[in-house]
Amino acid sequence: MPRMAQFVLALLVGLALLTWAAASVVENTARGWFERDVSSRARLVLVGATHSLANNWYAGPPVLQKQLNDLARDERVMGVLICNADLTAHVSTPEFLEEFGCPVVGSRARVETNPAAVQEWHTVATLPTGRVHVSVMPIESQEQQMGFVVLLHDLSFIERREAQARKFLLIAFGVLAIMAFGVPMFVAKWARYGWSNELRRLMRGGGKQSLEFQPILSDMRELVGRMANDREDAPGQWTAERLKQTLNRHLHGEKIVILANREPYIHQRTADGSIEVQHPASGLVTALEPVMRACSGVWVAHGSGSADRETVDENDHVRVPPGEESYHIRRVWLSEEEQQGYYYGISNEGLWPLCHVAHARPMFRAEDWRQYRAVNQKFADVVCEEVDSKDPIILVQDYHFALAPAMIRKRLPTATVIVFWHIPWPNAGRMGICPWRQELLEGLLGSSIVGFHTQLDCNNFLDSIDRYMETRIDREHNAIVMRGHRTLIRPYPIALEWPVRWVEAAPSPEECRAQVWREFGLKPGAFLGVGVDRLDYTKGIEERLLAVEMLLERHPEFRGKFSFAQLAAPSRTKIERYQDLNELVEKVAARINERFGTPGYQPIILLRSHHEPAAVYRFFRAADVCYVSSLHDGMNLVAKEFVAARTDLKGVLVLSEFTGAARELTEALIVNPYDLEGSSEALAVALTMPLDEQADRMRSMRSLLAQFNVYRWAGKMLVDAARLRNQERVSGRLAARPATGTTL
Numbered sequence: 027m028p029r030m031a032q033f034v035l036a037l038l039v040g041l042a043l044l045t046w047a048a049a050s051v052v053e054n055t056a057r058g059w060f061e062r063d064v065s066s067r068a069r070l071v072l073v074g075a076t077h078s079l080a081n082n083w084y085a086g087p088p089v090l091q092k093q094l095n096d097l098a099r100d101e102r103v104m105g106v107l108i109c110n111a112d113l114t115a116h117v118s119t120p121e122f123l124e125e126f127g128c129p130v131v132g133s134r135a136r137v138e139t140n141p142a143a144v145q146e147w148h149t150v151a152t153l154p155t156g157r158v159h160v161s162v163m164p165i166e167s168q169e170q171q172m173g174f175v176v177l178l179h180d181l182s183f184i185e186r187r188e189a190q191a192r193k194f195l196l197i198a199f200g201v202l203a204i205m206a207f208g209v210p211m212f213v214a215k216w217a218r219y220g221w222s223n224e225l226r227r228l229m230r231g232g233g234k235q236s237l238e239f240q241p242i243l244s245d246m247r248e249l250v251g252r253m254a255n256d257r258e259d260a261p262g263q264w265t266a267e268r269l270k271q272t273l274n275r276h277l278h279g280e281k282i283v284i285l286a287n288r289e290p291y292i293h294q295r296t297a298d299g300s301i302e303v304q305h306p307a308s309g310l311v312t313a314l315e316p317v318m319r320a321c322s323g324v325w326v327a328h329g330s331g332s333a334d335r336e337t338v339d340e341n342d343h344v345r346v347p348p349g350e351e352s353y354h355i356r357r358v359w360l361s362e363e364e365q366q367g368y369y370y371g372i373s374n375e376g377l378w379p380l381c382h383v384a385h386a387r388p389m390f391r392a393e394d395w396r397q398y399r400a401v402n403q404k405f406a407d408v409v410c411e412e413v414d415s416k417d418p419i420i421l422v423q424d425y426h427f428a429l430a431p432a433m434i435r436k437r438l439p440t441a442t443v444i445v446f447w448h449i450p451w452p453n454a455g456r457m458g459i460c461p462w463r464q465e466l467l468e469g470l471l472g473s474s475i476v477g478f479h480t481q482l483d484c485n486n487f488l489d490s491i492d493r494y495m496e497t498r499i500d501r502e503h504n505a506i507v508m509r510g511h512r513t514l515i516r517p518y519p520i521a522l523e524w525p526v527r528w529v530e531a532a533p534s535p536e537e538c539r540a541q542v543w544r545e546f547g548l549k550p551g552a553f554l555g556v557g558v559d560r561l562d563y564t565k566g567i568e569e570r571l572l573a574v575e576m577l578l579e580r581h582p583e584f585r586g587k588f589s590f591a592q593l594a595a596p597s598r599t600k601i602e603r604y605q606d607l608n609e610l611v612e613k614v615a616a617r618i619n620e621r622f623g624t625p626g627y628q629p630i631i632l633l634r635s636h637h638e639p640a641a642v643y644r645f646f647r648a649a650d651v652c653y654v655s656s657l658h659d660g661m662n663l664v665a666k667e668f669v670a671a672r673t674d675l676k677g678v679l680v681l682s683e684f685t686g687a688a689r690e691l692t693e694a695l696i697v698n699p700y701d702l703e704g705s706s707e708a709l710a711v712a713l714t715m716p717l718d719e720q721a722d723r724m725r726s727m728r729s730l731l732a733q734f735n736v737y738r739w740a741g742k743m744l745v746d747a748a749r750l751r752n753q754e755r756v757s758g759r760l761a762a763r764p765a766t767g768t769t770l
């Protein structure tokens with residue numbers, strides 16, 4: 027039985043018993059009072075009357091009759107009877123009840139009093155018609171009893187009054203029952219309404235806070251946090267829709283502002299004068315573009331395309347994706363000097379080699395640093411123009427914008443700024459060589475969360491802070507507190523959308539293979555390897571080609587049969603190191619082709635140009651093996667893209683152990699790209715791997731990618747940000763209150 031019904035039942039039974047007991051007590055008491063009252067009235071009347079009756083005894087019946095009539099005038103007197111001493115009737119009022127005739131009453135009175143003579147006697151008799159009070163008084167003169175008088179009083183009025191009293195009691199207790207149940211219920215409901223309103227308001231972080239709620243609030247927050255964690259960690263596929271719902275639920279649908287140097291869509295003027303839209307070769311764009319499609323908002327980026335200025339509106343906005351517009355890009359224009367100092371200089375000649383262990387010496391030029399700072403300020407200002415609230419959610423991407431978080435925080439103190447650092451973070455000793463290490467760290471600590479791909483990067487970052495900054499490190503929560511501001515440091519390994527839209531749109535793997543075979547004149551039965559990268563020295567492209575050379579050297583059975591297609595998108599070409607790499611890769615490819623090539627067979631197919639995703643996925647689906655040989659890489663999404671492309675569960679991934687991806691894609695053949703023998707052997711193993719083993723490995727990696735997709739990646743960051751926002755709101759208001767000694 028529900029608890030409420032039990033309570034009501036107990037209350038009703040209790041009240042019924044109480045009513046019954048109270049009614050009995052009241053009735054008995056009242057009846058006693060009334061009867062005593064009637065008795066004394068009867069006595070009073072008879073004492074007075076018997077004296078005159080005795081005087082008139084001999085005056086004859088008419089006189090006595092008149093006297094009796096006078097006595098019976100009282101409405102409650104039912105009748106009066108005068109009896110002789112021998113118990114015969116003498117005179118009575120009309121219709122005197124015969125049940126109380128002289129013999130009956132006289133003999134009873136004698137028995138009850140004195141058997142010799144009738145004495146004063148009072149009793150109550152019960153008739154079917156009701157109760158009657160009977161009074162007997164002797165009529166005496168000079169000590170001689172002449173007879174006695176019987177006076178009957180109607181007591182039915184007592185029953186009527188009892189019935190009235192019972193009715194009143196029932197009504198009173200009924201009202202009491204309603205009050206006893208209704209009032210507490212109303213008060214409880216009202217209090218609960220007030221409490222839940224107050225709690226809801228506090229959990230949302232609004233309004234003034236009452237002291238009584240402070241202890242419960244911290245419990246509630248912990249509980250809600252745990253529940254939210256459970257829900258967000260609940261198994262099940264993360265989708266664009268689920269991400270959108272997460273954003274709505276936790277951040278009330280607030281739009282997202284992304285700050286990234288690279289724009290997701292570049293408008294380029296082509297040789298024939300038309301404008302084409304290019305998808306840049308960028309892991310950052312690959313990951314974040316689907317998030318932006320799902321969440322909408324603004325992507326603030328450098329407008330780097332030759333036709334970018336022609337395609338924006340008067341606010342430098344362009345709606346994208348073309349044909350499926352759901353968010354917009356805000357393009358920021360940079361001068362040659364700005365690009366030189368900020369992008370090429372500090373970002374790619376300073377921070378890039380500083381963060382990657384790829385044996386390139388970082389360059390730190392003071393003039394570049396001034397540009398880096400100025401451009402960070404320029405972008406931070408644009409971000410602040412684009413937001414539509416005091417506390418927006420801003421996702422700052424990568425090493426191009428290490429200073430922007432603090433700059434944004436200065437203008438928008440309550441903003442939630444999440445930095446995601448797409449490249450590795452160096453160890454503290456290595457970080458120490460940067461002349462502006464302190465400014466960089468301080469800039470990043472302006473954010474609410476700094477995210478990295480791996481826990482190792484988080485640890486390195488915390489160590490750098492420990493070594494170079496005056497801050498408090500909260501190791502328990504992986505947080506840094508600087509001048510009262512708290513920044514969480516978290517690993518969020520980046521991922522792909524799932525399913526990948528390019529895969530959905532691609533021809534079947536067989537068709538892709540047939541197209542590539544046709545295009546490059548590959549023989550039936552030939553094997554194809556593929557590498558897809560920006561032409562960057564961290565990608566280990568030279569080592570990769572050398573590993574292919576060693577494969578052909580050590581495994582002659584693959585000569586004439588195995589070709590490796592390297593798709594290499596030109597990148598940062600103004601930097602000497604990249605120009606050198608370009609030449610080096612070309613030379614190495616030419617040398618290998620010279621050494622092992624034959625008419626109709628080219629071991630290295632070097633494709634040095636930008637490839638749109640559709641073309642890249644065609645290669646992924648056509649190849650037997652994909653070799654990702656980065657010397658150091660934050661994640662490397664190419665490895666994940668290859669796995670995503672293989673809906674046929676065919677193909678083998680050979681993956682450098684120095685990528686973040688190697689921690690997740692453990693079913694790949696993991697290699698040290700510096701170890702050319704080991705890598706070439708892995709290529710040989712890949713090319714001879716039975717199909718069922720290929721399928722086993724692919725299946726396992728694909729299920730991981732499906733589960734840990736980019737919607738989950740973004741969802742986790744946004745949920746963490748939402749929790750942080752809530753905590754800041756609550757503690758912000760607490761700080762605004764006079765000190766109470768209570769803490770949350």
Ligand code: F6P
Pocket residue numbers: 287288307308309310311424448449560597598
């Ligand atoms: O790997 C770091 C990174 O910024 C990626 O996020 C992105 O894929 C790549 O570099 C692009 O470089 P850029 O924008 O200089 O062409």
